[in-house]
Amino acid sequence: xxxxxxxxxxxxxxxxxxxxxxxxxxxxxxxxxxxxxxxxxxxxxxxxxxxxxxxxxxxxxxxxxxxxxxxxxxxxxxxxxxxxxxxxxxxxxxxxxxxxxxxxxxxxxxxxxxxxxxxxxxxxxxxxxxxxxxxxxxxxxxxxxxxxxxxxxxxxxxxxxxxxxxxxxxxxxxxxxxxxxxxxxxxxxxxxxxxxxxxxxxxxxxxxxxxxxxxxxxxxxxxxxxxxxxxxxxxxxxxxxxxxxxxxxxxxxxxxxxxxxxxxxxxxxxxxxxxxxxxxxxxxxxxxxxxxxxxxxxxxxxxxxxxxxxxxxxxxxxxx
Amino acid sequence: xxxxxxxxxxxxxxxxxxxxxxxxxxxxxxxxxxxxxxxxxxxxxxxxxxxxxxxxxxxxxxxxxxxxxxxxxxxxxxxxxxxxxxxxxxxxxxxxxxxxxxxxxxxxxxxxxxxxxxxxxxxxxxxxxxxxxxxxxxxxxxxxxxxxxxxxxxxxxxxxxxxxxxxxxxxxxxxxxxxxxxxxxxxxxxxxxxxxxxxxxxxxxxxxxxxxxxxxxxxxxxxxxxxxxxxxxxxxxxxxxxxxxxxxxxxxxxxxxxxxxxxxxxxxxxxxxxxxxxxxxxxxxxxxxxxxxxxxxxxxxxxxxxxxxx
Numbered sequence: 001x002x003x004x005x006x007x008x009x010x011x012x013x014x015x016x017x018x019x020x021x022x023x024x025x026x027x028x029x030x031x032x033x034x035x036x037x038x039x040x041x042x043x044x045x046x047x048x049x050x051x052x053x054x055x056x057x058x059x060x061x062x063x064x065x066x067x068x069x070x071x072x073x074x075x076x077x078x079x080x081x082x083x084x085x086x087x088x089x090x091x092x093x094x095x096x097x098x099x100x101x102x103x104x105x106x107x108x109x110x111x112x113x114x115x116x117x118x119x120x121x122x123x124x125x126x127x128x129x130x131x132x133x134x135x136x137x138x139x140x141x142x143x144x145x146x147x148x149x150x151x152x153x154x155x156x157x158x159x160x161x162x163x164x165x166x167x168x169x170x171x172x173x174x175x176x177x178x179x180x181x182x183x184x185x186x187x188x189x190x191x192x193x194x195x196x197x198x199x200x201x202x203x204x205x206x207x208x209x210x211x212x213x214x215x216x217x218x219x220x221x222x223x224x225x226x227x228x229x230x231x232x233x234x235x236x237x238x239x240x241x242x243x244x245x246x247x248x249x250x251x252x253x254x255x256x257x258x259x260x261x262x263x264x265x266x267x268x269x270x271x272x273x274x275x276x277x278x279x280x281x282x283x284x285x286x287x288x289x290x291x292x293x294x295x296x297x298x299x300x301x302x303x304x305x306x307x308x309x310x311x312x313x314x315x316x317x318x319x320x
Numbered sequence: 321x322x323x324x325x326x327x328x329x330x331x332x333x334x335x336x337x338x339x340x341x342x343x344x345x346x347x348x349x350x351x352x353x354x355x356x357x358x359x360x361x362x363x364x365x366x367x368x369x370x371x372x373x374x375x376x377x378x379x380x381x382x383x384x385x386x387x388x389x390x391x392x393x394x395x396x397x398x399x400x401x402x403x404x405x406x407x408x409x410x411x412x413x414x415x416x417x418x419x420x421x422x423x424x425x426x427x428x429x430x431x432x433x434x435x436x437x438x439x440x441x442x443x444x445x446x447x448x449x450x451x452x453x454x455x456x457x458x459x460x461x462x463x464x465x466x467x468x469x470x471x472x473x474x475x476x477x478x479x480x481x482x483x484x485x486x487x488x489x490x491x492x493x494x495x496x497x498x499x500x501x502x503x504x505x506x507x508x509x510x511x512x513x514x515x516x517x518x519x520x521x522x523x524x525x526x527x528x529x530x531x532x533x534x535x536x537x538x539x540x541x542x543x544x545x546x547x548x549x550x551x552x553x554x555x556x557x558x559x560x561x562x563x564x565x566x567x568x569x570x571x572x573x574x575x576x577x578x579x580x581x582x583x584x585x586x587x588x589x590x591x592x593x594x595x596x597x598x599x600x601x602x603x604x605x606x607x608x609x610x611x612x613x614x615x616x617x618x619x620x621x622x623x624x625x626x627x628x629x630x
Contacts, residue, residue, distance in 0.1 A: 011465075015465070015466055015469060018466055019469075019470070022475075026475075026478055026479070026482065029482045030482050137613070137614075137617070138610065140613065141555065141606075141613040142606055142610070143559035143562065143563055143605060143606075143609065144563075145582070146582065146602045146605055146606055149582065149585055149591070149602065150602065152591065153595070157588075157591065157592040164588065165588075254469075257471050257473075257474075258471070258472060261474070262563065262567070265567065265586075276474060277567065280477060280478065280481050281568070283481075288481075291474065292471060292474045292475060292478060295474055296469065296471050298471075299469050299471055300469050303469055
């Protein structure tokens, strides 16, 4: 198994290098460079040219790439010209908001998926199962942004049950209980909206796993031994059918990335997706580039986590 | 149940007269798909609905003048629905109903184009790497793996932001460039299975060229899976286009699309008190995607003999 993980990690290295090259070339296409955010227009063009030369901005792209990647590895991603602060600090402010949003969504996703999937699989072709299947059909087809918009309109504006933006009520003192409650309150609607859509694939997967497993021989054996129905479902079937769900956990993480961009945008939630969006609109490209790199590495790691869990669960697919 | 072979059928019986078929030929894939759709009333209704909307939208947009629809009218800003404007007007006094028709046409056109292009690339890459295997397969699959780990939405938005002279064509191309991998992977795994079957080996022994085997023998066997994927992708692409347009990175501003209509709802006041602007477009996206998905799911059942209803 350790060998498998090692081999899987070596596949990651060229992927990350390719990703960084792509992101770097993308950044080169973007107007403006490290100096645009710092200089004021009254400076003599010759002085700017001298500065460009000194900073290596006139070097060929592969030399610049090397300088950039060496800096990036040291956590140095340049300045945001909009906020006049290092990109690393700026992202550090937002990363926790996105982390909490993703965590809340994941928890809700499984809180919804596991009971629904078990019910649907255990009592398949009953009325309840048909309703759950109908919901998964709807959730599968509905685009996240429209669903989130409808939720915001209904529960945020029409009913007024939830706040319509932000991550915390302004004026709260960090560290107090009220601050924490307010944070959770602000998370609830965005996280639920996203979870209700992302959960459907897990519900479908769990349902078909359970239906598949409950006709296997070892279940008949367990029943013949006189195991109670609840013991069969809770121990024999559930344990087996949760394995593939666990394995898709990493891909679930990757899927959250696209989702948070929409959700943070719609609910004006100050996370990294919202930062990405506003930065690209204002052409603050050092932030954009860093975020793409960060999210790219995150999804590479997500795929790695999934493959490792899959390998642990199912020895047949370990990389030879 | 496996179909009886010719020998089993004739065993112990007098030989059949020449010219008579030994067994009933199973119907071609397309007919099976069609039968499944007809049997599934919901899917049939969805198909009819999609076809109706599509033809209605394309036909009316011939009559409708796009410049007329997107013309700003300062005397009719944000008007609720009336007899003049069936679905009201937006912040520029533009008629929502007209925008909805043109927007649906634009969204559908892009979705069809992207689906066709990604299909073309994905099927080609998939069949070639699945059929030939070895180095070619290895190379293409590493490329696919790489594309799949990219954060799709961010990369596409970044590309759209940096492309000079951004137009509908660049939009289509950028979307296509990052969407062909799923089909490639699926088709590759199917082609890989097909390749191992005896008929391919037999055909090769008889001297058929690779091209003949791919186009005349393997492709027809993959046709139903291709149709299923393309249908489901069409629905997904409508969602993607409208999602990107919603964020402001889809159609250029002067070209209405379903997503741009929904994007007016990013203004809190419009979202809260002027639902006529964004709600119809949202509902239309939802219903269109749901219907196309319905058709796709029915086709998927038909393509998988174990799940077929009839």
